[in-house]
Amino acid sequence: MSDTIASTxxxxxxxxxKGSLLVLDKRTRKRNAAEARFRLMGQIAVTIGVLALVGxxxxxxxxxxxxxxxTYIQVSVxxxxxxxxxxxxxxxxxxxxxxxxxxxxxxxxxxxxxxxxEGISIEGLSEKDAAALISKEAPADLRRYVLAHPTSIxxxxxxxxxxxxxxxxxYKGRVTMESAKxxxxxxxxxxxxxDKLKADGVLTTRFNxxxxxxxxxxxxxxxxxxxxxxxxGSAYMMLVVLVLSLPLGVAASIYxxxxxxxxxxxxxxxxxxxNLAAVPSIVFGILGLAVFINxxxxxxxxxxxxxxxxxxxxxxxxxxxxxxxxxxVPPSIRDAALGVGASKMQSVFHHVLPxxxxxxxxxxxxxxxxxxxxxxxxxxxxxxxxxxxxxxAPPEGFFDPASALPVQVYNWTQRGDPAFVERASGAIxxxxxxxxxxxxxxxxxxxxxxxxx
Amino acid sequence: xxxxxxxxxxxxxxxxxxKIVARNVQVYYGDTHAIKDVDVDIPAQSVTAxxxxxxxxxxxxxxxxxxxxxxxxxxxxxxxxxIDGEDVYDPKVDPVQLRAKVGMVFQKxxxxxxxxxxxxxxxxxxxxxxxxxxxxxxxxxxSLQKAGLWDEVKDRLDAPGTGLSGGQQQRLCIARAIAxxxxxxxxxxxxxxxxxxATAKVEELIDELRENYTIVIVxxxxxxxxxxxxxxxxxxxxVLVEEGPTEDIFTNPHDKRTQDYIxxxxx
Ligand SMILES: Nc1ncnc2c1ncn2[C@@H]1O[C@H](COP(=O)(O)OP(=O)(O)O)[C@@H](O)[C@H]1O
Ligand SMILES: [Mg+2]
Numbered sequence: 001m002s003d004t005i006a007s008t009x010x011x012x013x014x015x016x017x018k019g020s021l022l023v024l025d026k027r028t029r030k031r032n033a034a035e036a037r038f039r040l041m042g043q044i045a046v047t048i049g050v051l052a053l054v055g056x057x058x059x060x061x062x063x064x065x066x067x068x069x070x071t072y073i074q075v076s077v078x079x080x081x082x083x084x085x086x087x088x089x090x091x092x093x094x095x096x097x098x099x100x101x102x103x104x105x106x107x108x109x110x111x112x113x114x115x116x117x118e119g120i121s122i123e124g125l126s127e128k129d130a131a132a133l134i135s136k137e138a139p140a141d142l143r144r145y146v147l148a149h150p151t152s153i154x155x156x157x158x159x160x161x162x163x164x165x166x167x168x169x170x171y172k173g174r175v176t177m178e179s180a181k182x183x184x185x186x187x188x189x190x191x192x193x194x195d196k197l198k199a200d201g202v203l204t205t206r207f208n209x210x211x212x213x214x215x216x217x218x219x220x221x222x223x224x225x226x227x228x229x230x231x232x233g234s235a236y237m238m239l240v241v242l243v244l245s246l247p248l249g250v251a252a253s254i255y256x257x258x259x260x261x262x263x264x265x266x267x268x269x270x271x272x273x274x275n276l277a278a279v280p281s282i283v284f285g286i287l288g289l290a291v292f293i294n295x296x297x298x299x300x301x302x303x304x305x306x307x308x309x310x311x312x313x314x315x316x317x318x319x320x321x322x323x324x325x326x327x328x329v330p331p332s333i334r335d336a337a338l339g340v341g342a343s344k345m346q347s348v349f350h351h352v353l354p355x356x357x358x359x360x361x362x363x364x365x366x367x368x369x370x371x372x373x374x375x376x377x378x379x380x381x382x383x384x385x386x387x388x389x390x391x392x393a394p395p396e397g398f399f400d401p402a403s404a405l406p407v408q409v410y411n412w413t414q415r416g417d418p419a420f421v422e423r424a425s426g427a428i429x430x431x432x433x434x435x436x437x438x439x440x441x442x443x444x445x446x447x448x449x450x451x452x453x
Numbered sequence: 454x455x456x457x458x459x460x461x462x463x464x465x466x467x468x469x470x471x472k473i474v475a476r477n478v479q480v481y482y483g484d485t486h487a488i489k490d491v492d493v494d495i496p497a498q499s500v501t502a503x504x505x506x507x508x509x510x511x512x513x514x515x516x517x518x519x520x521x522x523x524x525x526x527x528x529x530x531x532x533x534x535x536i537d538g539e540d541v542y543d544p545k546v547d548p549v550q551l552r553a554k555v556g557m558v559f560q561k562x563x564x565x566x567x568x569x570x571x572x573x574x575x576x577x578x579x580x581x582x583x584x585x586x587x588x589x590x591x592x593x594x595x596s597l598q599k600a601g602l603w604d605e606v607k608d609r610l611d612a613p614g615t616g617l618s619g620g621q622q623q624r625l626c627i628a629r630a631i632a633x634x635x636x637x638x639x640x641x642x643x644x645x646x647x648x649x650x651a652t653a654k655v656e657e658l659i660d661e662l663r664e665n666y667t668i669v670i671v672x673x674x675x676x677x678x679x680x681x682x683x684x685x686x687x688x689x690x691x692v693l694v695e696e697g698p699t700e701d702i703f704t705n706p707h708d709k710r711t712q713d714y715i716x717x718x719x720x
Contacts, residue, residue: 262526332563336626338524340576340633341553350575351565 060432064425066172070208070223071163073134073197077110079146081154090150103139103146107131107161120196125189133190133197135162137217137224163203165222165419167194171205174418211426215388216403216411222419225412227427229387233303233402234372234434236391240307240398241314241371246364248311249318256319257326258348277316284313285377293381300382301401303391309381310371317370321363325356358446365442369435375406383407405431470538472497472637472667473518478532480513480522480691487513491532491693493686500659500668502678502699505688506714511671512560514688515639517541518669519555520548536637553580556630558640562622564614564629569606572614572625573597576633592632600628601658620651627658631666638662640670644677656681675715679703687711 024032083102087094108131115121115130122130138161146153162168166186169175171194180188197203214226260266288309292298298305329352337347353360378384384407391400403411405427412424471494480488488510495501503511513522520541522528534541541551553576564572573593576582583589593610597603602624606617614625623643630638640659644652659668659681672678678685679699686696687710695702695711706712 330563332559332561333565334524335521335557335559336563336565336629337575338521339519339552339557339559340579340629341549341551341556342575342579343549346579350579355566 060425060428063422064427064429067211067422067426067429068208069172069205070210071168071171071203071205072160073111073163073203074158074160075107075110075114075134075202076156076158077106077142078156079153080106084146084153085150090153092147092150095150095153096147098143100139100143103142104131107134107138107142114202115193118196118200118202120193120200122189122193122196125187125193129187129190130193132186133164133167133194133203135164135221135223137162137221160204162223163194165417167191167203168223169419170194171198172422174422211423212430215390216386216408217388218386219415219417222415222417222423225420225423227405227408227430229390230403230405230408230427231430232391232397233306233383233387234405236303236394236398236402237307237310237404238368238372239394240304241310241368242364244307244311245314245318245367249315249364249367250322250360252315253319253322253326254348254353257323258352259344273316273319277320280376281313281374282376282380284309285380287312288377288381299399299401301385301387301403302399303402303404304398305381306378306383306404307398309377310374313374313377314367314371317367318360318364321366322356322360325359325363326352328359329355354449357449361445361449362442365438365445369438372434372438373406373431375404375410378404378407379410384411386411405434471495472536473669474533474535474538475514475517476533476535478514478517478530478534480510480517480531481529482513482525483527487691488517489691493693493696495667495669496684497667498663498665499683500663500670500681501684501686502682503669503671503686503688504673504675504678504714505694507673509688510691511688512641515641515669515671518637518639519552519557521552521557523548553633554635555637555639556633556635558623558626558630558638558643560642561646562619562626564617564622564625566613566615568611569597569614569617569625570610573628573632576629580633582632582634596628596632597625599631599662600624601654601661602628618651620647620654623647623651623655624658627655627662631662635666637667637669640668642671642673645673652677675703687714689714 081088083106084098085091085095108127111131111134112127138159141161142159145157145159164186166175166180166183167190170180170186170191175183175186175191177188177191180186180191194203210224211226212231213228214224215229216226217224256266256269288305292305292308293300298308333351333355334347337351338344342350383402383404385401385403387401387403389401391397391402409424409427409431412420412427473493473495475491475493475495478488478491479486491514503515505511516522517530517534518536518541522530530542536551536555540546565575567575570593573596574589577589577592583592594603597606602621605621606612606625614622617625623646627638627643643659644655647655656677659670662668663683670678670681682699684697685699685702687694687702687706687708689710695706695708702711703715706715
């Protein structure tokens with residue numbers, strides 16, 4: 001024991017032997033330092049990236065999550081036949097003649113009755129001001145209900161009506177008593193009434209299904225604005241893009257990669273495809289406007305036009321990804337197939353394509369995801385128009401005007417009412433969820449195809 | 454000789470007629486002249502070895518025999534290559550049909566990333582060689598048996614072919630080639646990626662296959678050529694220097710270059 005200590009001491013005092021493995025030489029130390037620096041830089045870069053992402057997501061979630069909840073007011077409305085069906089014959093044509101203005105008084109009366117029944121009264125609050133708690137969209141909803149159920153006229157029906165945007169904002173922290181004093185659209189008395197109604201369970205907040213199904217609403221009715229038309233429009237466009245760009249892109253790639261002779265023409269095509277992938281998307285919008293709308297005469301704002309434009313935009317991405325995937329298949333597989341007497345096409349379709357499939361699918365879905373989030377070209381072909389009508393069922397629906405998710409986001413951020421900022425953030429969340437879903441599908445499909453072998 | 458009838462004479466000629474005849478073959482890769490003036494006769498039911506230093510054009514010449522060179526854009530072949538007296542490069546010949554008759558085994562084992570069964574069954578399937586599953590099973594079984602792989606894989610025909618060892622993979626590739634019932638099998642350095650034991654197995658297999666097939670094998674190993682082949686052709690810089698019975702080439706070469714090569718003075 002003492003021996004070993006003595007010997008190590010001796011070694012320490014004598015200094016390290018030249019060329020000892022236990023001592024780092026200068027070059028090694030320098031190299032290690034360089035490696036440590038590089039690692040640190042990498043870690044910093046990753047951290048910055050992650051922080052940026054987290055910051056972005058937090059801000060979007062903070063702003064947007066509240067759009068998935070909405071404030072409603074529950075009232076029983078007497079559908080007065082004297083107002084809704086003056087002739088008393090329940091003729092739908094006559095009933096349809098009563099505009100939403102005819103329905104507003106019913107709501108005003110219903111709310112006043114409710115307040116009287118519950119014994120709620122607010123000083124300095126007129127019946128009209130109280131009725132303003134209910135969204136301007138509510139009479140239209142009521143009218144739609146009556147037209148769908150004419151037999152309900154003369155009965156008292158309980159409705160869950162949208163509260164106005166300011167009242168909704170009050171429960172989401174956007175509106176306060178102080179801000180209400182300065183606000184032309186809402187008064188502190190109205191907020192007090194809202195609080196009383198809430199205490200009585202008349203006013204409730206629940207999950208906002210309408211956000212996903214309702215169409216867009218006008219500037220003064222943020223509470224009614226939904227993504228229904230935009231989601232449908234985006235889905236239609238993605239369908240068009242998928243159906244057109246996948247077969248076109250894959251066929252073009254296979255031809256270029258496996259069959260086309262190497263010559264000046266194919267070189268030119270190749271360069272052009274690479275360039276097309278780098279062309280700013282708005283250029284495709286101009287092209288779409290000129291070719292599909294002005295020349296071919298397709299309707300504006302239609303998913304078919306959006307889909308065609310996005311197909312043009314997506315094709316280069318798909319072709320480049322597919323060609324890379326085809327190139328990655330080892331040539332020995334092609335040789336093997338040709339060697340047993342398979343034709344070129346058999347070798348491609350039986351062996352090369354299945355092996356390239358994961359790459360092709362990934363490329364396609366990345367292309368689709370890009371197309372889903374694309375805004376600029378859609379603005380040019382009129383998808384930014386205010387559309388309240390749902391497009392019809394395909395295939396005719398492809399030609400009906402529609403909106404698209406990213407355009408809806410853009411559109412809402414342009415509006416004055418701060419409630420639309422919340423809606424826009426909510427729409428971004430929906431868009432992100434769709435993108436995540438698409439990537440998930442890509443991963444699942446990839447696993448599927450890879451597991452075959 | 455003059456006592457033979459005309460018919461008998463024809464029959465003898467038929468028997469002696471080489472399976473493959475190459476005359477004045479030139480191969481170019483763009484401007485590179487890779488094969489120059491090659492004339493060679495390859496007899497049926499025997500093993501012919503191509504030897505020579507790396508880059509001398511053995512593979513290139515081998516690939517002209519089943520027109521695998523067609524897949525290389527810049528490759529151009531001139532001269533005549535006859536199989537059973539028919540010009541392989543005749544415009545009427547479909548290379549796909551040709552390759553069913555002239556199978557090929559490559560340097561690196563290249564099984565399809567599919568099951569062992571599907572690897573062997575692929576050729577018969579695309580050529581419609583079986584009418585039903587039973588017949589296909591039979592073809593697969595007999596091909597694997599002929600390739601000497603049956604006993605090793607009979608319990609796991611559904612396992613991926615790529616999961617086999619290198620030597621097994623190469624024998625699987627041979628089974629795959631046999632399954633389409635070719636007359637000629639071309640092998641391009643089939644053992645260069647294998648260990649000595651696997652090599653011995655494949656060599657044994659080649660010797661057995663000789664009975665039913667005409668085999669042309671490229672090898673960089675002179676010992677292998679000596680072990681498996683009946684005839685040997687020595688290539689050097691794109692030229693066929695010398696060709697003859699294997700024994701003669703190794704014991705009594707006529708050309709100085711052949712002599713130098715087999716005595717290991719270059720290579
Ligand atoms: N695909 C090709 N493209 C261009 N040149 C090639 C190609 N394949 C082979 N060559 C050239 O042809 C010559 C013969 O090659 P190869 O037949 O592969 O030789 P070996 O099989 O005898 O080693 C070499 O000089 C090689 O560089
Ligand atoms: Mg070679």
